[in-house]
Amino acid sequence: MVIGWRLAMQAALYGSDGFFMRKHDGPADHFRTSVHASPLFAGALLRLIGRVDAALGHPDTFDLVDVGAGRGELITALLAMLPEELAGRVRATAVEVAARPGGLDPAVHWRRDVPENLTGLLVATEWLDNVPLDVVETDGDGCLRKVLVDRATGSETWGASADPADLFWTSRWWPGPGRIEIGWPRDAAWADAVGSVRRGAALCVDYGHVKAERPAFGTLTGFRQGRQVMPVPDGTCDVTAHVAMDSVAAAAGVPHRMVRQREALRALGVDGSRPPLETARTDPAGYLRALSAAGAAAELIDPAGLGGHWWLWHTVGVDVPLI
Numbered sequence: 001m002v003i004g005w006r007l008a009m010q011a012a013l014y015g016s017d018g019f020f021m022r023k024h025d026g027p028a029d030h031f032r033t034s035v036h037a038s039p040l041f042a043g044a045l046l047r048l049i050g051r052v053d054a055a056l057g058h059p060d061t062f063d064l065v066d067v068g069a070g071r072g073e074l075i076t077a078l079l080a081m082l083p084e085e086l087a088g089r090v091r092a093t094a095v096e097v098a099a100r101p102g103g104l105d106p107a108v109h110w111r112r113d114v115p116e117n118l119t120g121l122l123v124a125t126e127w128l129d130n131v132p133l134d135v136v137e138t139d140g141d142g143c144l145r146k147v148l149v150d151r152a153t154g155s156e157t158w159g160a161s162a163d164p165a166d167l168f169w170t171s172r173w174w175p176g177p178g179r180i181e182i183g184w185p186r187d188a189a190w191a192d193a194v195g196s197v198r199r200g201a202a203l204c205v206d207y208g209h210v211k212a213e214r215p216a217f218g219t220l221t222g223f224r225q226g227r228q229v230m231p232v233p234d235g236t237c238d239v240t241a242h243v244a245m246d247s248v249a250a251a252a253g254v255p256h257r258m259v260r261q262r263e264a265l266r267a268l269g270v271d272g273s274r275p276p277l278e279t280a281r282t283d284p285a286g287y288l289r290a291l292s293a294a295g296a297a298a299e300l301i302d303p304a305g306l307g308g309h310w311w312l313w314h315t316v317g318v319d320v321p322l323i
Contacts, residue, residue, distance in 0.1 A: 002148045002157065005220070005233075006185065009132035011151065012233035014097050019235055020130070021098055033126050034205065034261070034306050035074045041300055042077035044268040045123065045203075048322075049078070052121045052201050053086060055318040062089050063120035063200070067193055068127025069094035071101045075108055091120075114196045122193060122202040128186045128248065129206050129240045135220060136162045136170070138177035144170065147179075154232035173247045175211055179218040183244035187251035194252040199317035202252075205261065207309050208243035215242075245310045256314045257322045262307035265300055267323035 013019050034041040053062055066075040075094050082090060093109040100110040109115075114122070135147040139158065144167065146159035162170070162182075169184040194202045209215065219242040222231035231239045249256045301307040313322040 001151045003151065004134050004146055004159065005149055006132045006134040006182075008149050008151055008233035009130075009239050012235050012239050013130055013132065015235065017235045019238055020096075034300055034309070035070070035077075035125055039077055039081075040270050041265075042074060042081060044265050044270050045074075046078060046081050047268050048201075048203070048320075049082075049086070049121055051320050052318070055320045056119060056199060058089070059119050060089060061091050061119065062086065063093065063115070063118040063122075064090050065093045065095060065114065065118060065120070065122040065196075067095040067114060067122060067124040068130070069096040069110075071098075072096075072104045072108060072110075074123070074125060076105060079105060079107065114193050116196050117198045118196050118200060119198055120200045122197055122200070123205075124190075124193065124203070125205040127206070128190060128204060128243045129208070130238070131186045131189045133185050133241060134163075134166060134182045135179065135218065136166055136182060137179050142177065144177075144180070149233060151233050154230050154234075169247070173211060173244055175214055176216075178216040180214075181218050181220060181241045181244075183247045186243055187247050190248045191251040191253065194254060194314050194316070197314075197316045201316065201318070201320050202314045204245075204248065204312040205309055206243045206245070206312075208245040208248075210244075210246045214244070243310075245312060249312050249314075252314050254314050254316055256312060258310055258312050259323065260303070260307065261309040261311055262301040262303050264311040264323055265307070270300055 011018065014021065049064065056062070064075070064078065069075055072094050075092055079087065079092055092107055093111065093115055095111060095114050097112050104110070136144040137147055137158065139145050144162040146162060147156050148159040149156050165184060166182045169182055170180055173183060174180050190204060220231050222229045222237040222239050224237035229237055231237070233239050245258060249258055299306060311322065
């Protein structure tokens with residue numbers, strides 16, 4: 001079947017036989033995120049949770065929402081780390097289209113959509129890159145044409161001219177001709193998520209680009225069993241594209257701050273420094289633990305890898321600095 005990329009991604013990722021709907025394996029079996037890399041990532045988010053809670057005046061109910069929760073890895077880690085006083089006030093929600101995984105903490109509410117009127121913190125780590133989008137290309141006459149894809153083989157062809165909504169978004173957010181990944185579906189998804197926060201903050205962590213650095217040939221790709229592969233939308237691999245972060249930020253319509261993960265995590269105490277060699281003599285076991293933590297931290301802040309991700313931070317009704 002030959003269809004536009006947005007419909008193809010929707011079916012390949014979230015259809016009845018889609019990549020994220022399978023029960024026998026999970027996303028962590030195919031690609032590595034900051035959540036999977038180290039508990040240091042959750043520890044950094046815990047510090048942000050503390051700041052938001054304080055800014056809100058320690059409300060009776062603090063909403064902690066993880067959008068694109070996967071198998072609940074992040075929300076589980078955060079609940080385990082919460083101080084006792086805050087843990088008693090937290091209402092934890094995982095938002096995910098897949099079925100609730102077995103063995104998940106019963107304190108976690110599992111649902112397909114973002115709840116409304118939140119007071120607390122909403123987090124989305126590597127969610128928007130999997131929100132389906134269309135792709136257009138500039139033909140020989142300078143016109144933008146829809147790119148169609150064969151769901152079985154991944155082969156592409158041109159279709160009709162780009163829709164008015166695609167042209168409007170492109171005119172504002174894409175700097176020139178070429179292969180363009182239309183970002184307005186991500187803008188709408190993130191604006192809706194941020195709009196659910198009545199008071200508190202929302203954090204998006206994802207890989208992406210800004211207008212001055214848009215890639216001429218696009219970023220759409222696939223991942224299967226830890227390897228980058230051709231993005232065939234048949235449900236057997238992750239299909240993902242980088243996020244136009246500046247467009248997403250503007251769509252939310254509330255104050256924001258945007259920094260690279262490397263900068264954010266360092267400000268939150270994750271620096272990747274090696275322990276002093278002297279410690280290897282005085283406390284060998286402690287040295288090995290510290291060395292392991294340093295290695296995990298280094299992966300999280302590597303500018304060529306996870307450290308190059310963007311952190312997009314919005315505040316609603318409170319003033320909470322990201323760094």
